[in-house]
Amino acid sequence: xPGFSRDSAGRAVFGKCLISSVLQDTRVTTPAYLYxxxxxxxxxxxxxxxxxxxxxxxxxxxxxxxxSVLRTLKEAGVGADVVSGAELSLARAVGxxxxxxxxxxxxxxxxxxxxxxxxxxRALQLESVEEIARVAARARAQxxxxxxxxxxNPGVSIATHSHVATGHDKxxxxxxxxxxxxxxxxxxxxxxxxxxxxxxxxxxTLMETAxxxxxxxxxxxxxxxxxxxxxxxxxxxxxxGFGIDYGLGQPVPPSAFADAxxxxxxxxxxxxxxxxxxPGRCLVGPFGALLASVIQSKRTDAGRWxxxxxGMNDLLRPxxxxxxxxxxxxxxxxxxxxxxxxxxxxxxxxxxxSHVIGHEAPSHVVVRDAGAYSFSMASNYNxxxxxCEVFLRHGxxxxxxxxxxxxxxxxxxxxx
Ligand code: LLP
Numbered sequence: 001x002p003g004f005s006r007d008s009a010g011r012a013v014f015g016k017c018l019i020s021s022v023l024q025d026t027r028v029t030t031p032a033y034l035y036x037x038x039x040x041x042x043x044x045x046x047x048x049x050x051x052x053x054x055x056x057x058x059x060x061x062x063x064x065x066x067x068s069v070l071r072t073l074k075e076a077g078v079g080a081d082v083v084s085g086a087e088l089s090l091a092r093a094v095g096x097x098x099x100x101x102x103x104x105x106x107x108x109x110x111x112x113x114x115x116x117x118x119x120x121x122r123a124l125q126l127e128s129v130e131e132i133a134r135v136a137a138r139a140r141a142q143x144x145x146x147x148x149x150x151x152x153n154p155g156v157s158i159a160t161h162s163h164v165a166t167g168h169d170k171x172x173x174x175x176x177x178x179x180x181x182x183x184x185x186x187x188x189x190x191x192x193x194x195x196x197x198x199x200x201x202x203x204x205t206l207m208e209t210a211x212x213x214x215x216x217x218x219x220x221x222x223x224x225x226x227x228x229x230x231x232x233x234x235x236x237x238x239x240x241g242f243g244i245d246y247g248l249g250q251p252v253p254p255s256a257f258a259d260a261x262x263x264x265x266x267x268x269x270x271x272x273x274x275x276x277x278x279p280g281r282c283l284v285g286p287f288g289a290l291l292a293s294v295i296q297s298k299r300t301d302a303g304r305w306x307x308x309x310x311g312m313n314d315l316l317r318p319x320x321x322x323x324x325x326x327x328x329x330x331x332x333x334x335x336x337x338x339x340x341x342x343x344x345x346x347x348x349x350x351x352x353x354s355h356v357i358g359h360e361a362p363s364h365v366v367v368r369d370a371g372a373y374s375f376s377m378a379s380n381y382n383x384x385x386x387x388c389e390v391f392l393r394h395g396x397x398x399x400x401x402x403x404x405x406x407x408x409x410x411x412x413x414x415x416x
Contacts, residue, residue: 016395031310039287044076060280149197201239288371311343
């Protein structure tokens with residue numbers, strides 16, 4: 001699959017485009033996110049193929065909510081996992097069918113519940129016993145029934161950064177197994193609620209399938225139990241979390257997670273249920289890159305720095321999770337002594353780490369694997385503009401969204 005590569009002359013290529021030629025387009029300003037829509041399409045098709053027409057790949061929209069990305073995924077047969085009313089409205093606006101949308105979230109507002117109920121999405125995935133009565137009340141107020149699923153917290157810990165582990169006992173997410181009976185009892189008292197699924201999500205950046213399958217088995221047990229008591233569900237949802245290669249080692253490929261999920265469904269005799277998975281990162285992460293200009297270098301006795309026009313406001317992951325993203329020059333593969341690569345923001349955490357780039361400071365660099373949780377977590381911190389976005393398709397610049405600049409920020413802050 002494409003994403004980042006180098007041609008025979010060692011020049012950086014993204015998708016099918018030479019990055020240096022993308023820079024020559026007058027619409028492109030740095031910092032700019034580049035997206036390889038062909039790669040996204042290919043990855044999405046690979047996953048939908050494994051699940052087959054009866055399965056549902058519900059893309060976690062929070063990873064990257066760009067319209068061009070969502071349209072590409074929808075065309076590849078992917079649905080949506082949304083976590084806010086705005087994400088739901090966006091998914092509907094790009095044409096994702098209502099029965100292909102699930103909604104998660106520990107604290108959905110009444111307005112969000114109303115929106116999801118009236119949109120008749122596949123299911124509201126409920127994350128606490130307390131949420132059940134709230135959804136029932138909103139459904140009654142609309143004189144409708146609501147399709148709901150229980151998102152379980154399987155009590156499984158995974159080896160990942162604590163900020164992206166969600167399925168352990170102390171996490172705020174999901175209904176703990178010890179509360180399952182109470183949740184089912186609550187549901188039974190509300191005629192306006194229809195239980196259609198059970199879901200889980202154990203966490204992000206999984207490198208192997210074992211913890212994923214461990215929590216998926218919990219979902220299977222519950223579905224089997226409900227079926228034998230005559231309350232069959234429509235779907236079982238094992239969640240997302242498939243890791244990608246950030247340059248520190250190749251995790252199991254995304255299709256292997258989907259394969260393992262499908263095999264487990266068969267092994268557990270649950271083919272009368274639809275299999276749902278909720279990948280976010282693996283569909284977009286490798287197919288995004290952050291292109292930055294080098295503003296200047298700095299040398300002291302302590303070392304040398306490469307200072308970019310992109311910072312933690314554009315790409316928060318290194319500051320928030322100590323995440324590693326490879327930083328490379330455009331003209332040639334990595335060489336020489338390392339540079340400490342930093343952004344312009346007034347924070348020590350605004351640091352992309354130490355990278356072998358080149359002997360001399362290049363004019364531009366590319367920060368790799370920045371398609372997921374990157375633009376979607378960008379901010380105006382330090383009065384900095386949100387970056388430009390460039391969408392590549394079939395070797396062309398299909399679309400460029402310019403940076404909004406800083407004048408609107410100055411004006412808005414003035415009025416605050
Ligand atoms: N389903 C649920 C309920 C989720 O909470 C998430 C991600 C996903 C699916 C998709 O997980 P993925 O396949 O993308 O790993 N900002 C962090 C990641 C936060 C993940 C939040 N939940 C990062 O940059 O690593």
